[in-house]
Amino acid sequence: MQMANQPHIKRSAKEDDVAFLADEFEMSPRAAAELVADNSDAVEHLAAAEARRQRDADPLETVPVPKPGKADDYPVPAFESIKPLSVENDRTGAG
Numbered sequence: 001m002q003m004a005n006q007p008h009i010k011r012s013a014k015e016d017d018v019a020f021l022a023d024e025f026e027m028s029p030r031a032a033a034e035l036v037a038d039n040s041d042a043v044e045h046l047a048a049a050e051a052r053r054q055r056d057a058d059p060l061e062t063v064p065v066p067k068p069g070k071a072d073d074y075p076v077p078a079f080e081s082i083k084p085l086s087v088e089n090d091r092t093g094a095g
Contacts, residue, residue: 011049014042018050029054 011019014036021032029050030043037043 014046015049018046019053022050022054 017036018029018032021027021035022029025032027035030047032050033043033046037046
């Protein structure tokens with residue numbers, strides 16, 4: 001979850017700092033926000049923003065996706081060519 005993966009999102013410098021601390025030092029969003037923010041309202045705002053960023057992050061964003069393989073084109077059998085199963089139960093002597 002690198003911050004460079006989301007260049008289209010504008011964040012404040014403090015939000016960037018919280019994201020850096022959370023990513024690089026594996027801190028909780030709240031602990032990182034407490035180090036950066038000045039007051040409790042800012043801590044709440046920064047922690048919520050970081051939690052939202054982590055929730056919305058795609059962990060497989062940089063992993064290449066393989067191309068789909070060739071489709072297996074097996075002919076679908078006609079129902080007339082399918083032989084129905086016939087089972088005769090011999091129940092004499094059972095039970």
